[in-house]
Each structure stands twice: as structure tokens, then as C-alpha cells.
Amino acid sequence: MDLSVKYMGLDLKSPIIVGSSGLTNSVEKVKELESFGAGAVVLKSLFEEQIHFEADAAGKQNDYDYPEAIDYIKSYAKDNTINAYLKLIEDCKKETKIPIIASLNCVTTGQWLEFAKKMENAGADAIELNVSLLPSDSEKTSAENEKVYFTIAEQVKKVVKIPVALKMSHYSAGLLNLIKTLSWTKNVDAFVLFNRYYNPDIDINTMKITSSGVFSTEGDLAASLRWVAILSNQIETPISATTGVHSGEDVIKQLLAGAQTVQVVSAIYKHGSSFVKTMLDDVQEWMKKQNKKSIEDFRGLVSYKNVHNAVAFERVQFMKYFGGIE
Numbered sequence: 001m002d003l004s005v006k007y008m009g010l011d012l013k014s015p016i017i018v019g020s021s022g023l024t025n026s027v028e029k030v031k032e033l034e035s036f037g038a039g040a041v042v043l044k045s046l047f048e049e050q051i052h053f054e055a056d057a058a059g060k061q062n063d064y065d066y067p068e069a070i071d072y073i074k075s076y077a078k079d080n081t082i083n084a085y086l087k088l089i090e091d092c093k094k095e096t097k098i099p100i101i102a103s104l105n106c107v108t109t110g111q112w113l114e115f116a117k118k119m120e121n122a123g124a125d126a127i128e129l130n131v132s133l134l135p136s137d138s139e140k141t142s143a144e145n146e147k148v149y150f151t152i153a154e155q156v157k158k159v160v161k162i163p164v165a166l167k168m169s170h171y172s173a174g175l176l177n178l179i180k181t182l183s184w185t186k187n188v189d190a191f192v193l194f195n196r197y198y199n200p201d202i203d204i205n206t207m208k209i210t211s212s213g214v215f216s217t218e219g220d221l222a223a224s225l226r227w228v229a230i231l232s233n234q235i236e237t238p239i240s241a242t243t244g245v246h247s248g249e250d251v252i253k254q255l256l257a258g259a260q261t262v263q264v265v266s267a268i269y270k271h272g273s274s275f276v277k278t279m280l281d282d283v284q285e286w287m288k289k290q291n292k293k294s295i296e297d298f299r300g301l302v303s304y305k306n307v308h309n310a311v312a313f314e315r316v317q318f319m320k321y322f323g324g325i326e
Contacts, residue, residue, distance in 0.1 A: 008163035012039030019263035045105040167192035215266035220244030232258020248282025258300035
């Protein structure tokens with residue numbers, strides 16, 4: 001079975017991409033993932049806030065009487081963080097053959113734009129912009145929030161020639177229109193759907209905020225599956241589906257919905273790097289049973305426009321199914 005796919009013009013030996021995480025923060029881990037069949041990796045994100053925080057922390061640790069010394073230390077800390085990331089890109093390119101996608105986690109526009117160019121120069125095959133947009137500011141309209149996507153994508157495309165993917169939130173009053181409009185700008189070479197946010201919880205004994213869970217679950221698949229199916233026939237821009245993919249069956253579902261690639265993280269944390277091969281074996285076995293020789297033979301067959309009951313992807317009221325249960 002031919003598992004190869006095209007994504008942002010890159011040739012991938014399989015549709016499984018290991019997403020940005022601690023699984024992709026070293027050359028050794030990336031080499032292991034490649035050996036088990038990963039088509040590409042997204043390196044652990046370089047966070048805009050992380051760089052500024054480390055620079056500020058370095059300045060505060062040293063009590064100098066003259067500001068030039070503090071500025072120097074902050075600049076050194078910032079450059080040290082960036083240089084370590086650039087070396088990771090360079091080393092991964094030397095030691096592996098799969099596409100290496102750098103990742104920038106950003107919430108504003110600003111000086112971090114220079115990092116994108118440096119990533120390209122270090123050899124990254126593409127950049128994934130992880131724009132963490134939570135519309136929690138009551139003073140901002142939806143249009144003002146969503147403008148951030150357009151501004152960041154446009155500014156990055158001005159400084160790099162390699163493909164740029166946009167990993168975005170599902171928070172939008174007009175998500176379909178937003179993504180279609182972004183695709184028309186030609187500043188986005190792929191959409192990664194969707195961002196997984198830190199989910200807060202409350203410990204009622206200590207009355208402190210905690211995390212409700214770091215890993216995704218199988219139940220998280222439905223949100224991205226719905227939107228991949230709805231969007232895949234309406235935009236030409238490739239889609240990478242992420243969050244809730246925990247089996248080869250989940251990979252097949254996202255491909256049937258129309259995704260070009262599928263990103264996996266939590267399942268590999270739980271089962272180890274070899275689980276990439278397990279999922280790919282399951283995909284191949286299914287393809288044999290269905291007499292499909294390549295991914296393109298079945299990709300998008302169950303997208304919104306290719307199924308008779310397309311309205312099922314849009315249904316938001318489930319009482320039709322459970323109304324008779326007492």
C-alpha cells in the first residue's frame with residue numbers, strides 16, 4: 001500500500017505527523033519517530049512568551065548599576081534560547097530524511113518575526129504558526145480578534161519563502177468564512193485544525209486552579225473531524241487534522257473526511273514511539289480490505305460534499321437521537 005502524501009508541497013512517506021511537543025525536542029527522539037514511519041515532525045514550539053520571560057528573568061537575577069549590562073544579559077539570554085532551537089533544526093536536518101517543521105507559538109505581532117527567517121536559514125522545511133487566540137477580552141470584537149491571524153500570517157510570509165501552516169482555534173462566530181478568507185490571501189499554505197488549549201479545573205479542597213488534563217482523549221476527535229469534513233471541499237489549502245487521534249481508525253476517519261495529514265501527540269505519549277507503526281499498520285490493513293492502493297484513493301470520500309447525509313456534519317441538536325430515552 002502506498003502511504004505517501006503531499007503536504008504543503010512536501011513529500012511525506014506517511015500521513016502521520018508527530019505534533020509539536022516534548023516528543024520532538026531532541027534529535028534522538030525525532031530519529032526514533034522517523035524509524036517507526038512518521039511522515040514528518042513539528043518540533044517543540046518556540047514560545048514568544050518564553051523568550052521574553054527568560055530574557056527578563058536573566059536580567060533580574062543580576063543587580064547591576066548600569067542599564068547597558070542588563071540589556072546585554074537579556075539579549076544574551078534571548079539569543080541563547082533562539083540559537084539552541086536553531087541548532088535543533090540543523091541537527092535534525094543532518095540526521096534525518098523526513099521534513100522538519102519548525103513551530104512558533106505566538107499571540108502578538110512583534111520582534112519574534114525575525115525568528116521565522118532564522119528558522120528558514122537553519123534549514124526548516126516549513127513553519128507552523130501556533131496562534132493561541134482565546135477571545136476573552138470583552139473590549140475586542142470578533143473581527144479585531146481574528147485580524148491577528150491575518151496580520152501574523154502576512155508578516156511571516158513577507159520574510160520567508162518556505163511553506164507556512166497556521167494552527168488555529170475553533171473559536172469564531174463564522175469559522176468557515178474565516179478560514180476561507182484566510183485561504184484566499186495565499187499567506188497560509190496549510191491549516192492545522194485545531195489548537196489544543198490548556199483546560200483549567202478547580203481543586204475544591206485547596207481552592208486553586210489546576211489542569212483538567214494534558215492529554216487529549218478519543219472523544220476529542222469529533223470537533224476537528226466535523227470541520228475537516230465541512231472545509232476540505234471548500235478550500236484548496238491542505239488541512240492537517242489534530243487532537244483526539246488515538247488509533248489507526250482515527251487516522252482513517254480524518255483522511256476520509258478530507259485531511260491531507262493527521263497530527264498525533266497524546267497517543268504516542270501513552271504508548272511510545274512505536275505506536276506510529278501500529279497506527280500505520282492498521283491503516284494499511286484497512287486499505288487492503290477496501291482495495292485502496294493509495295491514500296488519494298479514499299481521501300475525502302466522506303467529506304461534506306461527498307456523502308448523501310451531509311447535514312449530519314452540521315447537526316448540533318442531538319435530542320432527535322436521545323429524545324426517547326427516559
